[in-house]
Amino acid sequence: MKQEKSYHRQTSRGNLSLLLSIIFILSCSTEPTLASEKIDNNTKRPLPVFIIAGQSNAVRLGSIIPDPNKKNPIGCDIHTYLNTCILKSNVAEKRHQQVVTIPAKSSVRGAGEGMARELATRYPDGFGVIRYAICGSSLHNDWKPDEKNGYYQQYFEPFIAQGMKALEKQSGRKAEIKAVFWHQGESNSHSLKTVNDHGKLLPIIIHKFHTRYNNVPFILGEIREFTNKPNHAALNAQMRKIAAASPFVDIISSRDAEGQTPSNVHFSSRGCAQMAARYVTAWESINNKQVKTHKSTAAPSKKKPNIIIILADDLGYGDLKSYNKEAKINSPNLNKLADTGIRFTNAHTSSSVCSPSRYSLLTGRYNWRSRLKQYVTGSFSHPIIEHDRITIASFLKNQNYQTALVGKWHLGMGWRNQQNLLVYAKNELGDAIDKLAIDPSKEINGPLEHGFDYFFGLASSLNMPPYCYIRNKHVVGELDTTMQCWGTTGYANKNFEFQSVMDELTNEATRYIKTASKKTNPFFLLFSLTAPHTPVVPAERFTGYGGVAKSKYADFIYQIDDSVGQLMSTLKNQGVQEDTLIIFLADNGYAWKAANPGRLAKVGHNPAGPLRGTKGDIFEGGHRVPSIINWEGTVQPQVNDKLACITDLFATIADLADYDFPDSAGEDSISMLPYLHGETKRLRHDLVSHSVVGKFSFTNADGYKAIFARGSGGWGDRLAKDMNLPKFQLYNLDEDIAETRNLYPIQKELFESMRIQLADYILDGRSTPGKVQKNHDDIVIFKGSDAVLERAINRANPEKNKKAHFISTSEDKKK
Known part of the structure; x- marks a missing residue:
């Protein structure tokens, strides 16, 4: 040389x-x-x-x-x-x-x-x-x-x-x-x-x-x-x-x-x-x-569009026929939405579980920068969206949009005691309501503190108490009884019925569209579904219509499809279908407890399609999700195989609304709006993914994915160390989308370069151009009992000596 x-x-x-x-x-x-x-x-x-x-x-x-x-x-x-x-x-x-x-x-x-x-x-x-x-x-x-x-x-x-x-x-x-x-x-x-x-x-x-x-x-x-x-x-x-x-x-x-x-x-x-x-x-x-990260090449529309985001809960990449030719579940409305819009085949959530992904959707920021480093929040947890952080809802509200959330929140809520003081659970999953001495009649801090004008829905997932509806800042009715769901007992409203929730939410969403479309200013609706998350409780009228015999999971997905069809019909009847951008995606991969994949496999249906892993995992099946954008009369049908992340909705919608956000917002968001107007080049060059227990992966522009964990990094391989699984993994997704051939032993230099890039993103507090920002606290890429290397102090907050920790992968380091 x-x-x-x-x-x-x-x-x-x-x-x-x-x-x-x-x-x-x-x-x-x-x-x-x-x-x-x-x-x-x-x-x-x-x-x-x-x-x-x-x-x-x-x-x-x-x-x-x-x-x-x-x-x-x-x-x-x-x-x-x-x-x-x-x-x-x-x-x-x-x-x-x-x-x-x-x-x-x-x-x-x-x-x-x-x-x-x-x-x-x-x-x-x-x-x-x-x-x-x-x-x-x-x-x-x-x-x-x-x-x-x-x-x-x-x-x-x-x-x-x-x-x-x-x-x-x-x-x-x-x-x-x-x-x-x-x-x-x-x-x-x-x-x-x-x-x-x-x-x-x-x-x-x-x-x-x-x-x-x-x-x-x-x-x-x-x-x-x-x-x-x-x-x-x-x-x-x-x-x-x-x-x-x-x-x-x-x-x-x-x-x-x-x-x-x-x-x-x-x-x-x-x-x-x-x-x-x-x-x-x-x-x-x-x-x-004139292509810039926060300003698209597309000429702004004369009239700002209505925006609807439909967020499914635990829907698998392989559950829709538009993503999996072998899928057996009926979903005609969603298939039509995909066939007449942009079907993203390489779109990801930032996390393989729901609360972190919802944080990223609303803020345009990787979830691990927040206070929540693993698992999810509970109904009584401290809100994970910072009080002064700009969200999609807050900037759209400032742009004269009507803003509403119908459905699941699951980002932490502020409940009050009898002295009207905010109290929070000591653990993220939430203590029991009686331990917190909460007064349910008091005002609740939630979506309205983060830019939404209107909220109707649930505090968390359907299987988490309290089992009740919340409208704006108050419980609907009273918490006058207790109920049990999937082994969790909690306070509830006596009129609450698990099987009726999807219908109630769909009716509320259609009512909102009818009211909002009559006003002169545009509206933003986040329709956050509770299906097909556990408990799997489709309405009785959908029994047997999912396409798989005796599969409530299939019937529940068919009910999702029906809800989407109702929204589309409402838009058409109100005459605003061509004025409305619709985004459909899931918050993470499928959950095996809900899907019962063994039963589905007997009829040839795999909820993950060609992918490895499930909800919670760092493998593709945990975070690569169906993602569809449809805008009748504006977006031409196409299939897009470029990298995209749930964080990118922030910058994309900011472009649509002609909002130029500051450096302290959308730190990991890249506008996808050029794709809506025919751009074919890659806009996002890499992706950071996060598992339920806080394990990282990094995917680069060439399709290589580095995993800083043994096994699945999630619920799939809990005994990974005992099973002698590799400490690190590297896959070429272009050639091995199922992540079966670990290339780390023969491409350690590439793995190391990806590790360093990830560390830079952590230390910079952002992965897009702009001023260095602060993370909430220390972030660990991989921390073991041996050879832990501490990188330079966080440049955004040197006085607190915050560090990004990661393991050295050089040859002299041993397991």
């Missing part, structure tokens, strides 16, 4: 004399202007800045040759003098750094003049260039984006920060990064292994840059191809695949770009100008689309 690096650095020496003399001058002015003066006193717009990075070809692409008439230029890393900046090269590392402002109405020269001239026509008021390139550098030996001692974190990021400050001082304007022009890869083309290393590490660089700089366009450049160097073509094909996966990344061709010689990896001066012009053209193409 050292010989390979030496070869590339030697081939760059022919350019060294040029590189050492690179400067910028203001050649069109008769009198020099001080750099500290504003380019144009009337210019209020930010200074557009372009990053040029990579290896030796990037050096030449960003070069600006000095005017031979200019005397005594000043050399420095970042230094300005009479609008002049010259490169200072570290000869040992051949690291070439340059920060330069191109003032208004200036002329430019040199190997990079193609790029500079293209930009000058678009920015006549001036622009900035920050260049950082290392001759002969590879991603695996030099840049090392997944390690602290690599060039990326140690030099590149700090240099950009310093460069931005220098440009602002030099120009007198606020600097704003517009694009990254990246050209690197020759030093990763020596073998298929180094090509594969490049494919793993380049997405990390892109993602880190997008996270820090708000998804600015990232333009890749192909390296020169030769018939006797097939790895060059392989590396280019790999980069094209990376670019195709993101709307914020593009790649330019190197075809017909002139080289120094027919067999030289370096471009000639003319070739550099050709490539530079292609970079700018590609950037302009992305820039014109």
Whole structure:
């Protein structure tokens, strides 16, 4: 490897004399202007800045040759003098750094003049260039984006920060990064292994840059191809695949770009100008689309749509025929909804159990950032949505929406005692009501404290007391008796009937639609079902209609389908069907206690379809769920296999409502709205999933999934350690969706890079671009009795020394 690096650095020496003399001058002015003066006193717009990075070809692409008439230029890393900046090269590392402002109405020269001239026509008021390139550098030996001692974190990021400050001082304007022009890869083309290393590490660089700089366009450049160097073509094909996966990344061709010689990896001066012009053209193409994380490319609707989210409780990925051809359960309305809308086949909840997933839905934030680290809340638990946190309901309410929740809440409630003081259970599942000395006649804090105008439903799941309905802030009727459900006894209203709950909720939802649709402002309805969660109690009229004989589970799903059909009919009768966006999904995978999978298997029905695992597990069956978006007259039928998460509903609905949320909200939410208007590129590049007992998994853009747990990480393998199951797991979901072939023993480096990315998300308090945020408290990725490595303190809250803990997977660590 050292010989390979030496070869590339030697081939760059022919350019060294040029590189050492690179400067910028203001050649069109008769009198020099001080750099500290504003380019144009009337210019209020930010200074557009372009990053040029990579290896030796990037050096030449960003070069600006000095005017031979200019005397005594000043050399420095970042230094300005009479609008002049010259490169200072570290000869040992051949690291070439340059920060330069191109003032208004200036002329430019040199190997990079193609790029500079293209930009000058678009920015006549001036622009900035920050260049950082290392001759002969590879991603695996030099840049090392997944390690602290690599060039990326140690030099590149700090240099950009310093460069931005220098440009602002030099120009007198606020600097704003517009694009990254990246050209690197020759030093990763020596073998298929180094090509594969490049494919793993380049997405990390892109993602880190997008996270820090708000998804600015990232333009890749192909390296020169030769018939006797097939790895060059392989590396280019790999980069094209990376670019195709993101709307914020593009790649330019190197075809017909002139080289120094027919067999030289370096471009000639003319070739550099050709490539530079292609970079700018590609950037302009992305820039014109104006795709941002929180703002979609779609033109806003003249009228904001009504929004209905239907959230099923414990519905399996394989329970609907639209997701599983072998499914035996009847669901005609849901199948029609999927066939006429967008059917997402790779959509996930953030957790494999319900309370955490509901938190993520409403807040756009991964659930493990909250106070709840495992299991679920109870009816008397402390609310897990922070009192000042923005929710979908609260921002829609501020956007003049009517907001309602009908159905299950299950996010903790604030009950009061006789002194009118809020009291909470000591454990998350909730103590008995008599132990808490609660006065049920007092007001209850719940959905109305988090943005909803109206609430009718249950405090928690149907099998959790109290067994009663709550309307807004009060119990409907009195808690005048006790009832038992699935072994849990609790206070109840004597008129409460478990078998009637789904009908009551459906009737309430249709009544709300009829009332809300008569008003001039749009409405948001979260219809949170109690089915097919236990107790499995379909109304008697559905017995035998589910499609599977003697399966109440199938009948319960058929009742869900009937409820969806009633809502669709109500929208049509009210004349608002084309004005209403409908989102249907489940809160996690199927529950084996409810489904009785053994009985279903006898008729060929698997509630998980092709997936492994169930509710509570970290396997796909625990959190990959049916997810459908339907908007009649607006959304065209399509199947979408791109990664999506329940957290993304926050940013998607914010786009629809034209709401620009702050950095302290929706920290893990990415707008899916472009998909509704035909976008085909991947919008989400990775996913963090969480199990019932707090185990993590991380899925990357290439479909690899790292699991930081033995076995299922949930209820499936409670004795995983005793069963000698592996401590870590890695699966290629594209080739092994059933998660049967553990690749961790042969791909530990990939696993380690994914672990580091997960740790970064934890420490940053977010996985999207924006300011670092606080998590509620310490977060443990994997903590064992051996070799626990404590990562750097949480940058959002250093005074409390909060840490993200995770196990080291290096070879010297033993079980």
